Amino acid sequence: MKQATRTTRAARTALTARKTAARATAGLAVIALTQALLAPTASANHGGSGVEPDNSGQYFQKYYLNSAANTASGHGKSQLERTDISTHWTTNWSDVRLRDWWGDEGNANVYGWARCEESNWWNGKCDKILVFFNEYTMSGKSAAKWRSLACHEIGHTGDLGHRGSGSNPYSADSNYNSCMQTYLNSSGWPQNLDNHDINAVNAGV
Numbered sequence: 001m002k003q004a005t006r007t008t009r010a011a012r013t014a015l016t017a018r019k020t021a022a023r024a025t026a027g028l029a030v031i032a033l034t035q036a037l038l039a040p041t042a043s044a045n046h047g048g049s050g051v052e053p054d055n056s057g058q059y060f061q062k063y064y065l066n067s068a069a070n071t072a073s074g075h076g077k078s079q080l081e082r083t084d085i086s087t088h089w090t091t092n093w094s095d096v097r098l099r100d101w102w103g104d105e106g107n108a109n110v111y112g113w114a115r116c117e118e119s120n121w122w123n124g125k126c127d128k129i130l131v132f133f134n135e136y137t138m139s140g141k142s143a144a145k146w147r148s149l150a151c152h153e154i155g156h157t158g159d160l161g162h163r164g165s166g167s168n169p170y171s172a173d174s175n176y177n178s179c180m181q182t183y184l185n186s187s188g189w190p191q192n193l194d195n196h197d198i199n200a201v202n203a204g205v
């Protein structure tokens, strides 16, 4: 009985070795696909409405931003840079476009938002993300509040959802340290990601 078990195990080992050898010749594209499909989702234990990026190197394009949004974008990008996502500027819309908006109708009570504009066909993650800064509702707001908004919306591009009360599902932020608060104006306009946010991004990269 013991002999039989050893024989079976040896046979399995040999089979595994053959399969591994076959896989090694299958090409880099297949290996990359397998890893992507097995990757955990970043929104686990975070909730809200994040956009899952399709790679861990994100290129940001500024698109008709006013000077306040332009300056704040640098802060938001540097906050995402604290995670395992590397961030870069570009003049093309390859990953994330940060764009202006002037919403005095329909979006009058919204400071900004982020959405997936084009999904990656083979893994369902987001290839092209749009971030809107509402220059109408943000008109006259301080540079600090603009930094809070940029941190929040660019945080969404790292698949972060909302913190605090008011969105469902959400994860708590008892000390109001996270810029991912659902309502920035009633939570003191936090300007940075907190450790919970950073861990949530890194879990999905």
Ligand SMILES: [Zn+2]
Residues within 6 Å of the ligand: 113, 152, 156, 162, 182
């Ligand atoms: Zn939001």
